[in-house]
Amino acid sequence: MSPVDDCVxxxxxxxxxxxxxxxxxxxxxxxxxEMERLGYDQVRTDEAGNVIGLVRGSxxxxxxxxxxxxxxxxxxxxxxxxxxxxxxxxxxGMVWGRGAVDIKGPLAAQVHGVAALIESGDRPAGDVYxxxxxxxxxxxxxxxxxxxxxxPDLTLVGEPSRNExxxxxxxxxxxxxxxxxxxxxxxxxxxxxxPLTVVGRLLSALDDIDRPDHPELGRATIAPTLIRTDQTSxxxxxxxxxxxxxxxxxxxxxxxxxxxxxxxxxxxxxxxxTSGEILIPRHERVSYAGYEMTYPAxxxxxxxxxxxxxxxxxxxxxTPALGHEPPVDVWQFATDGGxxxxxxxxxxxxxxxxxxxxxxxxxxxxxxxLEIGLRGNEALAREWPARYAALRA
Numbered sequence: 001m002s003p004v005d006d007c008v009x010x011x012x013x014x015x016x017x018x019x020x021x022x023x024x025x026x027x028x029x030x031x032x033x034e035m036e037r038l039g040y041d042q043v044r045t046d047e048a049g050n051v052i053g054l055v056r057g058s059x060x061x062x063x064x065x066x067x068x069x070x071x072x073x074x075x076x077x078x079x080x081x082x083x084x085x086x087x088x089x090x091x092x093g094m095v096w097g098r099g100a101v102d103i104k105g106p107l108a109a110q111v112h113g114v115a116a117l118i119e120s121g122d123r124p125a126g127d128v129y130x131x132x133x134x135x136x137x138x139x140x141x142x143x144x145x146x147x148x149x150x151x152p153d154l155t156l157v158g159e160p161s162r163n164e165x166x167x168x169x170x171x172x173x174x175x176x177x178x179x180x181x182x183x184x185x186x187x188x189x190x191x192x193x194x195p196l197t198v199v200g201r202l203l204s205a206l207d208d209i210d211r212p213d214h215p216e217l218g219r220a221t222i223a224p225t226l227i228r229t230d231q232t233s234x235x236x237x238x239x240x241x242x243x244x245x246x247x248x249x250x251x252x253x254x255x256x257x258x259x260x261x262x263x264x265x266x267x268x269x270x271x272x273x274t275s276g277e278i279l280i281p282r283h284e285r286v287s288y289a290g291y292e293m294t295y296p297a298x299x300x301x302x303x304x305x306x307x308x309x310x311x312x313x314x315x316x317x318x319t320p321a322l323g324h325e326p327p328v329d330v331w332q333f334a335t336d337g338g339x340x341x342x343x344x345x346x347x348x349x350x351x352x353x354x355x356x357x358x359x360x361x362x363x364x365x366x367x368x369x370l371e372i373g374l375r376g377n378e379a380l381a382r383e384w385p386a387r388y389a390a391l392r393a
Contacts, residue, residue: 003119004371007112008095010034011370012088014104015097021138024049024070025288031070031111031132038115040130048145049289053130055114061126061385062153066114066377068107068351069136069143069336072099073359081361094364102358105365106158106351106373107132113377126153126385134287136336141285141293143336147343154310154385156377157337158351160358161329163322163372166349167311168303169331170217171249171338173258175297176242177202177266179276183230183239192237193273199227199243201269202262209265214250216303217330221248222258248334255280255298299334302341310346313387314380318350321379322372331355350376 001009019027028051035043035053042054051070057063075085075098083089083096090096095105114130117123129152133142159166179199184192203224211220223246229238247258259278266276281297304311311328319325333355337347352373353365 003112003116004367004374007108007370007374008090008367010112011095011100011105011108014108015088015095015099016086018086019071020074021071021135022286022288024134027070028132028134028288031107034111035130038112039118040115045289046145046149047289048142048291049134049287050142050146051132052150053111055117055124055128055381057124057126057128059126061124061389063127063129064154064156064381064385065129065131065150065152066110066156066158066381067131067133067336067340068103068110068158070107070132070134071137072102072104073137076361085361090367093368094366095370096364098363100363100365101160101353101355102363103136103159105353105370106160109352109370109373110158110377113374114381116374116378117381122382124381124385128381133336135285138285139283139295139297140299140336140339141287141291141295143339144293144295145291147339147345152345154388155337155340155345155347156380157335157340157347157349159331159335159349160351160353160355161331161349162354163350163352163369163376164326165311165315165318165328166331167306167308167328168217169301169334169337170220171253171301172299172334173247173249173253173255173297174281175245175247175255175259175262176279176281177245177276178279179241179274181237181239181274184237186235186237189237193271194237195241195274196229196238197271198266198269198274198276199241202243202266205265205269209261212250212252214303217250217301220250220253222246249301251301251303253301255296300338300342301334302338302347303330304346304348309391310348310388313391314348314350314384317379317384317387318376321375350380
């Protein structure tokens with residue numbers, strides 16, 4: 001079996017293994033077994049349930065971590081898919097299914113791309129880690145844990161990038177606006193104090209708020225996404241309203257700074273008898289391994305400069321492997337890279353697959369793109385850390 005066919009077969013097994021957040025135990029075992037089969041020097045699972053494979057280097061270059069995650073989002077109604085979302089079927093040279101792009105295609109390309117060094121006997125100059133973390137899709141429990149327990153010199157996040165290089169992304173903060181009013185019969189508007197009125201005024205004011213514009217990541221955004229009241233009856237003025245805001249942030253922003261910016265707008269729209277607050281939700285998560293963590297709904301933004309040595313050497317390394325100089329851009333969505341960057345790691349992105357297909361019913365990855373991703377990861381594992389060290393010397 002060719003290296004590409006071997007990788008495709010592994011990807012098919014990954015797609016056929018359900019791994020919703022908190023349910024990654026089976027796929028973690030599958031990834032660990034594959035690493036062992038491929039000859040990784042060490043394979044282990046940490047306390048949070050993350051899988052860590054190691055190919056030891058000579059110690060002459062910095063260490064590097066190749067990172068993806070193990071979980072996927074819900075597939076929805078299988079009838080809406082052109083092919084079985086968990087079939088891992090190949091049609092017209094493309095592997096179909098939930099996770100083909102986000103993230104099992106890039107995961108397979110990392111596991112097998114780094115293993116190519118073992119097969120060739122060409123050991124890397126520095127240690128190479130390949131990691132699959134849990135619960136990325138729900139705030140990054142696994143990455144938050146790993147950011148404190150594994151500190152490589154370089155980190156390569158393998159989210160789908162169309163085999164281009166990524167140097168950052170906006171973050172995501174979730175805020176909940178909570179307004180209390182006075183419940184009353186809907187016919188008695190003078191007695192009630194409708195919190196929806198306050199929320200409506202806030203929504204109208206959002207268009208006028210000053211949003212920072214980052215030179216690489218673009219403008220920060222705020223999108224109202226969910227609204228609920230304490231009522232199920234249509235003829236009652238509610239007593240409470242909860243409005244969820246999805247905020248896409250740039251590096252200068254945090255959950256706390258956003259809350260502070262929005263609170264005056266909320267207060268300006270209050271009516272007599274109402275009160276409002278803005279909450280930063282906290283998620284209480286438990287991994288399949290039983291590890292518990294509570295963290296805020298805050299996935300940080302990150303970006304490295306266009307002339308950063310890690311970025312320029314990654315491009316230099318990939319150019320001969322891909323046969324062209326890969327474009328450099330930013331992701332539009334948040335990744336676990338923000339957690340690693342916040343912990344002080346140097347983070348660059350590269351992975352096969354079209355990110356625009358992620359979370360859709362048309363999720364698939366061409367085998368030709370997977371093959372390019374394999375070559376790119378192999379080259380990065382072999383040469384990138386040494387080039388980076390030489391440039392910084």
